[in-house]
Amino acid sequence: MSSPRSTSASGGRGLDRRRFLTTAALGGATIVGASALGGLDADAAFAAPTPSLDPAVPAAAFAEGRITAINGSVLEVAASNGGRHLIQLTNATSIWKLEPTTAEAVKVGDGLYARGVPMPDGTMAADALWVNIVNLAVTVRGIAKDRLHFAHGAHGLVGRVVPGTTAASYLAGALTSDLSQVRIGQSVQVLGAWRPEDGSVDIARMTVGH
Amino acid sequence: MLTLLSASAVPVLGALLAVGGAAKLFGRDTARQAAGTALVRIVGAGRAGLALRAVGAAELLVGAGLTASPASAAPGMAAAALGAGFLGYLGWARVAAPESSCGCSARERGPVTWRSFARAALVLAGGAGAAARGGTWWDEVAAHPAAAAATAAATALALAALSTDLDHLWLLPLRRARLRLLGHPLAPTGTGRTAGRVPVAASVELLERSLAWQSMSSVVRSALLEHWDEGGWRILRFAGLHQDAEGTRPVSVLFALDAAASADTAPLPSVRVTVLDDCTDEQLPVTPPDVPVRTALTVLPLAT
Numbered sequence: 001m002s003s004p005r006s007t008s009a010s011g012g013r014g015l016d017r018r019r020f021l022t023t024a025a026l027g028g029a030t031i032v033g034a035s036a037l038g039g040l041d042a043d044a045a046f047a048a049p050t051p052s053l054d055p056a057v058p059a060a061a062f063a064e065g066r067i068t069a070i071n072g073s074v075l076e077v078a079a080s081n082g083g084r085h086l087i088q089l090t091n092a093t094s095i096w097k098l099e100p101t102t103a104e105a106v107k108v109g110d111g112l113y114a115r116g117v118p119m120p121d122g123t124m125a126a127d128a129l130w131v132n133i134v135n136l137a138v139t140v141r142g143i144a145k146d147r148l149h150f151a152h153g154a155h156g157l158v159g160r161v162v163p164g165t166t167a168a169s170y171l172a173g174a175l176t177s178d179l180s181q182v183r184i185g186q187s188v189q190v191l192g193a194w195r196p197e198d199g200s201v202d203i204a205r206m207t208v209g210h
Numbered sequence: 211m212l213t214l215l216s217a218s219a220v221p222v223l224g225a226l227l228a229v230g231g232a233a234k235l236f237g238r239d240t241a242r243q244a245a246g247t248a249l250v251r252i253v254g255a256g257r258a259g260l261a262l263r264a265v266g267a268a269e270l271l272v273g274a275g276l277t278a279s280p281a282s283a284a285p286g287m288a289a290a291a292l293g294a295g296f297l298g299y300l301g302w303a304r305v306a307a308p309e310s311s312c313g314c315s316a317r318e319r320g321p322v323t324w325r326s327f328a329r330a331a332l333v334l335a336g337g338a339g340a341a342a343r344g345g346t347w348w349d350e351v352a353a354h355p356a357a358a359a360a361t362a363a364a365t366a367l368a369l370a371a372l373s374t375d376l377d378h379l380w381l382l383p384l385r386r387a388r389l390r391l392l393g394h395p396l397a398p399t400g401t402g403r404t405a406g407r408v409p410v411a412a413s414v415e416l417l418e419r420s421l422a423w424q425s426m427s428s429v430v431r432s433a434l435l436e437h438w439d440e441g442g443w444r445i446l447r448f449a450g451l452h453q454d455a456e457g458t459r460p461v462s463v464l465f466a467l468d469a470a471a472s473a474d475t476a477p478l479p480s481v482r483v484t485v486l487d488d489c490t491d492e493q494l495p496v497t498p499p500d501v502p503v504r505t506a507l508t509v510l511p512l513a514t
Binding site: 018020022024025026027028029030031032033034042052087090092093094096099100122127128140141143144145156158161164165167173174176177178179180182184192204205209 | 220246262268271309311321323348376377382386387389394396397398406407408409410411414416419420421422425431432433434436437438440443445446447449450461462464465466473474475477478479482483484485486488491493510
């Protein structure tokens with residue numbers, strides 16, 4: 001897996017670009033206040049696509065399935081309903097695989113959810129791609145230093161704690177990196193990235209007591 | 211010693227097989243339980259329930275034979291054969307249908323694990339021991355009652371420990387006690403590069419509750435593309451499309467907010483917004499949100 005985008009500016013050009021973008025970002029208009037609108041974070045992968053009322057905005061398309069082949073920047077995807085999707089990645093496509101990452105992290109065999117715009121050639125130009133994302137209601141059965149053991153229905157599941165990434169929200173509070181309030185026996189909603197090689201899940205966030 | 215061990219374990223093993231077998235044979239839930247097992251792959255979905263009841267009948271017979279039969283080696287040999295059969299079935303199920311349940315007990319619906327293999331191995335070993343031992347188990351127990359009771363209790367505990375049905379009685383309380391004694395393994399250490407940092411997901415959550423996000427909702431098309439921290443600020447970059455009289459062009463939408471803020475500490479976040487043309491790096495104007503501010507309503511006295 002390639003490094004996440006938070007650290008991708010390792011080269012000189014990347015750092016120069018970051019400096020330029022930082023200067024631009026800090027010179028932008030300041031807007032204060034809260035809104036009730038939803039977002040495009042990883043939870044959005046599981047939300048039903050909402051058609052826009054604006055005719056200028058093309059209808060959003062949605063795709064899911066397992067990647068069967070990668071041809072350049074096009075992903076061939078076998079949908080769970082037996083269909084097939086061709087998903088075109090662009091420079092503007094956001095890719096999530098536990099955290100924001102790059103196209104190099106996407107592998108054959110990965111599962112995905114994607115949103116984008118249907119193109120005349122039958123492909124879908126992806127705006128956002130969530131790779132191996134899972135959202136599971138589980139019960140905590142054990143806690144170790146680098147992992148949690150969950151029961152998901154009758155099945156056991158290992159959730160891996162990823163330092164700097166895994167976060168938790170308690171009683172509708174803000175997400176925090178403090179995981180020490182997770183208790184054995186609690187019901188937890190886990191959002192994370194499934195690892196096809198061993199069936200475990202890298203935990204992005206745990207929602208406790210909502 | 212081995213004779214005593216075998217003699218003490220035989221009634222425990224026999225009772226376990228008899229009770230488990232009766233639950234499978236007469237249980238109302240057996241057909242549904244069978245639907246989730248690897249037996250479906252062997253005999254088909256229609257006959258899996260019948261097959262599981264047949265296995266239950268065999269367990270009941272062998273269990274009753276082990277417990278009640280006097281000196282005959284036949285029940286022991288049958289139990290050993292049953293254990294060997296279980297081991298073979300579990301090995302096949304682990305390879306051919308790893309997500310299937312083993313169907314080992316009425317409550318156990320999880321997949322085949324090492325505990326399933328250990329239980330089957332105990333049945334095989336107990337059966338072999340019973341077949342090899344001469345005389346009845348109760349003669350041996352009567353000769354050494356205290357040692358036999360201790361051995362039987364140890365056998366029962368070992369079998370209970372190998373069953374997931376009873377985890378809630380001993381395993382989870384044991385794990386809770388360990389956390390209380392040794393501390394929470396995930397307690398913050400206060401060291402390391404990421405200690406105490408607000409997670410990026412919390413910044414995104416804060417951003418998505420902001421007016422700045424609402425004002426850009428018609429421009430932003432992607433999820434988070436990249437992020438970095440600089441001088442106490444956290445910069446979040448998204449891809450978007452900007453429409454104006456000249457047409458539509460791809461843009462980067464940059465949000466800058468306090469890297470230490472979260473929805474708990476900053477319910478009304480202050481966010482800086484910048485839109486950059488991806489081709490020319492030209493900064494495009496940001497339209498402030500046209501959101502009506504709802505002021506507090508006047509509280510009227512209730513009529514009495």
